[in-house]
Amino acid sequence: MKSAQFALPLRLLHWLMAPALLAMLLIGVGLTTTVSSWHTTLLTLHKPLGLGLLALSIVRLALRLIYGAPARRPDAMPVMIHLAASASHVLMYACMLAMPVIGWSMLSAGGFPLPQLFGLALPAMGVPSLAHYVFLRSLHTYVGELFYLAACGHILAAATHALVLRDGVFDAIALRWKD
Amino acid sequence: MAAVPKAAVVVIAATAVTLAAAYAYAAGWSDPGRLTPKKIVLGFQDNFGVHEGYRRNHANGVCVTGYFEGNGVASRYSTAAVFAPVRTPVIGRFAVPGGNPSIQDASSPVRSLALQFSLPNGEQWRTGMNSTPVFAVNTPQAFYANLQAARPDPATGKPDPARLKAFFDGHPETAPFRAWVKAHAPSSSFINTKFYSINAFWLVDAAGHRQAARWALQPEAEYLPLKEGAQAAPNPLQDELVQQLAQGPAHWRLLLQLAAPLDPVDDATRAWPESRQLIDAGRLTLEHLVAQADGPCRDINFDPTILPRGIEVSGDPLLAARSGAYARSHLLRTGEEARQLAAQGEVR
Numbered sequence: 001m002k003s004a005q006f007a008l009p010l011r012l013l014h015w016l017m018a019p020a021l022l023a024m025l026l027i028g029v030g031l032t033t034t035v036s037s038w039h040t041t042l043l044t045l046h047k048p049l050g051l052g053l054l055a056l057s058i059v060r061l062a063l064r065l066i067y068g069a070p071a072r073r074p075d076a077m078p079v080m081i082h083l084a085a086s087a088s089h090v091l092m093y094a095c096m097l098a099m100p101v102i103g104w105s106m107l108s109a110g111g112f113p114l115p116q117l118f119g120l121a122l123p124a125m126g127v128p129s130l131a132h133y134v135f136l137r138s139l140h141t142y143v144g145e146l147f148y149l150a151a152c153g154h155i156l157a158a159a160t161h162a163l164v165l166r167d168g169v170f171d172a173i174a175l176r177w178k179d
Numbered sequence: 180m181a182a183v184p185k186a187a188v189v190v191i192a193a194t195a196v197t198l199a200a201a202y203a204y205a206a207g208w209s210d211p212g213r214l215t216p217k218k219i220v221l222g223f224q225d226n227f228g229v230h231e232g233y234r235r236n237h238a239n240g241v242c243v244t245g246y247f248e249g250n251g252v253a254s255r256y257s258t259a260a261v262f263a264p265v266r267t268p269v270i271g272r273f274a275v276p277g278g279n280p281s282i283q284d285a286s287s288p289v290r291s292l293a294l295q296f297s298l299p300n301g302e303q304w305r306t307g308m309n310s311t312p313v314f315a316v317n318t319p320q321a322f323y324a325n326l327q328a329a330r331p332d333p334a335t336g337k338p339d340p341a342r343l344k345a346f347f348d349g350h351p352e353t354a355p356f357r358a359w360v361k362a363h364a365p366s367s368s369f370i371n372t373k374f375y376s377i378n379a380f381w382l383v384d385a386a387g388h389r390q391a392a393r394w395a396l397q398p399e400a401e402y403l404p405l406k407e408g409a410q411a412a413p414n415p416l417q418d419e420l421v422q423q424l425a426q427g428p429a430h431w432r433l434l435l436q437l438a439a440p441l442d443p444v445d446d447a448t449r450a451w452p453e454s455r456q457l458i459d460a461g462r463l464t465l466e467h468l469v470a471q472a473d474g475p476c477r478d479i480n481f482d483p484t485i486l487p488r489g490i491e492v493s494g495d496p497l498l499a500a501r502s503g504a505y506a507r508s509h510l511l512r513t514g515e516e517a518r519q520l521a522a523q524g525e526v527r
Contacts, residue, residue, distance in 0.1 A: 026205040029205040032506070032507070033216070034213065034503065035215065035219065035319045035499060035503040037494070037496060038499070039499040039500075040484055040498065040499040110513075111478065112480075113301060113485060116300075120300070121301025121302065130478055130516060130520070131517050131521070134513050134517040135517075137510065137514075148202060152198045155194060156195055159190065159191045163186075
């Protein structure tokens with residue numbers, strides 16, 4: 001029988017990445033809306049953090065495909081709500097993987113220097129192209145905003161499950177062990 | 180279902196408010212007084228109009244290409260690969276201040292040169308230099324106030340002298356810049372102009388020791404003042420540059436001025452004493468000129484905070500502001516340009 005919880009590595013990754021992803025989205029917004037020294041500080045944080053989150057996202061997707069999700073509890077949610085929840089999870093995985101890839105290819109298309117990793121520049125993702133740069137630069141903003149909205153919905157839904165419905169859905173991701 | 184606990188509702192509502200407030204704070208909505216890249220760019224558009232596809236400042240310019248040859252002397256102070264005795268390709272842009280792309284290029288006493296050095300390891304060094312050793316102001320806020328004070332009067336099409344005077348009276352830090360411009364006649368050519376980094380940076384050596392420095396490009400061509408009456412053509416400086424480069428490349432020495440321990444590194448209005456040590460780091464050669472409409476400098480954002488390892492930004496607040504405002508201008512103009520090119524493609 002399937003466990004009622006996500007596998008422990010997935011739960012750990014979830015709680016490690018959640019604050020970093022939220023911070024990342026806010027850093028991205030913040031660095032474009034200030035001319036104070038925060039601009040430089042946030043830009044310096046943004047790229048290595050994005051690269052780190054890309055690596056974690058790939059690991060997380062692989063683990064998610066290996067371990068799967070806990071079985072649906074028929075008593076907890078109507079099918080439609082369950083489907084909506086699953087779709088929102090797919091959306092967030094997609095955003096999580098797409099954001100750093102869009103950022104990376106956007107810098108490549110714009111001819112910007114790429115971050116250095118162990119003294120070597122990351123390889124360019126595509127050749128410089130104005131049209132591609134413009135498209136990817138807008139996409140980086142729009143997908144980021146969509147991701148923040150999805151994350152807000154996710155957090156509020158989780159809080160509702162945990163505090164109001166108390167239907168055990170939140171336990172699936174909680175760090176506390178549940179038999 | 181049991182009654183919903185009040186505490187739960189409070190926690191959920193507080194979470195929702197926090198998430199919205201965090202976004203509003205990051206986006207600057209909660210602080211309408213915050214100086215943003217958008218405001219600075221709108222300030223330029225208010226003064227000069229909207230010229231789609233062009234930089235919002237230093238709009239009139241021309242692309243150049245060439246190379247820089249380091250001589251290894253500056254490697255003692257900075258690990259940047261560009262200072263080693265190697266040849267580094269350079270894309271540059273000569274321009275004049277102002278957001279109007281059809282402004283006459285000799286109409287301002289200030290000229291600018293922006294460079295992008297493409298280092299062998301995928302790194303870049305971008306620098307935007309002016310022909311004045313100091314800047315008029317030393318904070319983004321004063322820069323914005325200066326922009327607003329210089330807004331053309333709709334009646335005359337020119338800035339209101341009284342408003343400008345009031346700005347300068349309230350900003351004594353502008354005195355060195357104004358005195359310098361008054362004392363130095365504008366140069367007759369881009370190639371006999373000395374260009375300065377404006378802001379200070381840190382050079383970082385192999386041991387991690389940081390040395391504050393400014394840089395300047397010292398022309399090998401002799402300085403000559405701009406002749407009266409030479410300003411009849413739309414772009415006399417660009418015309419002259421075409422002629423000069425047709426005869427052969429132009430050269431500059433890259434000089435690094437090293438600060439003494441107490442020299443200000445975060446104030447672009449204060450030059451360091453001329454007695455400070457100068458390092459000759461190598462020679463810049465500019466060979467070819469390409470019109471900016473389809474030149475290699477067109478889509479480059481000459482953000483002065485794009486630096487190779489071995490050079491770091493100082494605490495000069497203008498640097499972050501330049502980075503933020505240039506990015507905004509770049510975002511707008513590349514978008515406009517892509518639309519223009521797509522429209523041309525459809526016509527074709």
